[in-house]
Amino acid sequence: DQRLNGKPLRSFQIRVRDISDRTGLLEAGCGSGKTLGAYLWASKQGHNKRVFFCYPTTATCSEGFSGYLQEPDFEALLKHSRAHVDYELLENMPDLSDELEEFSVRKLEALETWPFPVVVCTAHTVLGLLQNFRAGIYALPSLLKAVFVFDEIHSFSPLLFQHLLKFLEVFQETPVLLMTATLPPERKTALKKVCQRRGGLTEILGPPERENAPRYSLKCLDEEAIWPIIQTVLNNEGKVLWVVNTVSKAISLAKKCRVMGFPVQPYHSRYRYKDRLKRQRTVIDGFASGNPAMLAITTQVAEMSLDLSADLLISDYAPIPSLIQRLGRLNRFEDIPEKCREGIFLKPENAAPYAKKDDEEKFFQDIERWLEKVATGENISQQNLLAAFLEVAKEAAENSYEPVFAEWIDDPSRSLKNQRSIIEPGFTIEMILEEDLGKGELEELAIPMPFPKNPSWPKWKTKGRFVIAPLGTIEYDEFWGGTYGRTGPLEPWII
Template sequence: MAESAAPATIVVAGCGNGKTVAAYLWAKRWALGKKLFFAYPTTGTTSAGFEDYLLAQTHLERALIHGRAQVDLQAMIGSPEDDPFEAASRLDSLKAWGQQVIACTVDTVLGLIQNQRRGLFSAPAISCGAFVFDEVHNYDKRLFGELLTFLRMFPGAPVLLMSASIPPARLDALRRILGGHMSEVIPGEPELENRPRYRMESRSSPEECWPEVLRSLERGEKVLWVCNTVGDALKVLKHESAKHIPSLIYHSRFRYRDRVERQKDVLAAFAPTAPPCLVVATQVCEMSLDISAGLLITALAPLPALVQRMGRLNRFAEEGSSA
């Protein structure tokens, strides 16, 4: 990625390949003298990316920009609560003018296409920017269309698009828009991509999954159970077996401040030194959540979603380790 010879680069690589670190190496070349916008799909992944990679970089002029950034920054650094949020939204957008690196939600950049105030306020900074779009497989049809429009409006702008899986039709659309500005698609490291990580088995009902869950916990492993709806997740957590084991739930219906805290709880539960536990989650666990389970239980879902969920299983498998 760092050696890409074209301003537009697409990376399709599985979880655990180190795409985010490589993206900053790409930026060392292509964002030189420009403002770097690192665009994530959700507020949660944006704040996590800022905290993991930028918060401690005090030598950089950096900013976290999204609608709930004030809440997350308070949680990160323990500063007193400020308001009002509408004024903060405007000021956050203007902050981008003077920053070197901006971690933001994708609408901060593509809001320029949508004619949103945040995008319009940031327009001077965007016009001289370099852009990393992470998790592009997660864009819905409308948002992906706006990404294509943005790429058409800014031909030759340094752009890095990253995903674990991009459907062929969307990849073809990107190739048509980027044309000669684009290098060949960069795949993941073959040694990592082809490393045996998974042993897959099917069950006809959630009830049949519980014996394996309990055996995994007895082996000292962490278990991630992903459901397609909040209702199904609650049913799992209320199961009789779940009442006797360490467990927690993570989904999008928590109040935002509580959801931020719950995400921290999930990360702590999956720390290498943490005891075995069961985390029941919905699709919110699919994006930019740096956890590795010993057992994954998942409902059937579209293939891109399954790829993302499997990225939370045996994430850091080493050569010769068991699947």
């Protein structure tokens, strides 16, 4: 009722609530009200059961929790590696009672003893149980009596998506709702195949009046051509969101814009966790209606965790589902906008971090085929974006997905010796500045940094999973974030 604010339910939300099959797939554009539909579904399917809302990242997990469970009529638990920090630092969080604090750090082996009807967690938290013999066995009774919502499944890595397929295959009687804005055809094919053994897959689309409404005017330009456009929007107290693909580019571009006199706010992943939460809140609040002009320069962190609406979006080329997610932050809030807003795409120098050098040509070709259909300067809708994506994806599809092999389920005899991790190799490592030791909990001080080029870094001190960066190794500023070493004199606004 709080989220509706007196407005009636949308017809698609009612259809989601009333899904009778054990598996539902909701495909709807950003800002359409998917999450509210999911809570309606959970309230009906989850009567006298525990409900798990599973998000792809800790950031989306925390944002979903603080946004929808501020003052619930029931106790809900946020569960991920930094959840206890979020309870202290995020706004709109319910009070952390002694009982909540105890269970926020309790492992999933004790799931059956948790008294909370709603648990908000990362998808890894639940799907990782498929590869953990002890935790999986202990949690099994509770999982069998629960219902699950998995959000943003288009963003799941191939390995995580295979674990989702395995979960659907193993827990065939468990109600599951899947949500996405743009699902590649090969993933939908895999879902339909595994759901045949679950009684079928109910597919529901978002509100047609919203998704067919003209919303965007898209074009491709080079960087020099966009500066006057940015200036015009800012002069009219507008909000500009510029999304680039790497942290280093975000920092250097933000500094350039600062020198040019723009009201810039950087936001990316390379902050202390507590500072990242502040940066995120600064950007979201700054984009609120009535606030002064702002230029936010961000990375992929903007694709899912920022509930804001820009007057102008600028984006590097990225995978098409990512571009559609970024466009979900442009002209977002009105169901039928009074006017279309401009989105501009820039071709970056390389395809990092999405493709290796040898694969760059094909990576850019697929994106440009999509842009040829949508970036024409004409007024287009969310449905136009999706239709063009499906057309390109159908021609380019190469992947096929099967449920992953789960040790303790598929071959219990060897599961204790050959446990597999659902965590995939990454490009960053969590670091604590040596000068930060003793200034707070390690989780709130951790900075995700690229692996150092210094060959001696494996010998650096550690505390648990965190590497201690020696004094002077990382230059850090709460506004700009962290970089390795000094590349030149500090700008006067950093000091």
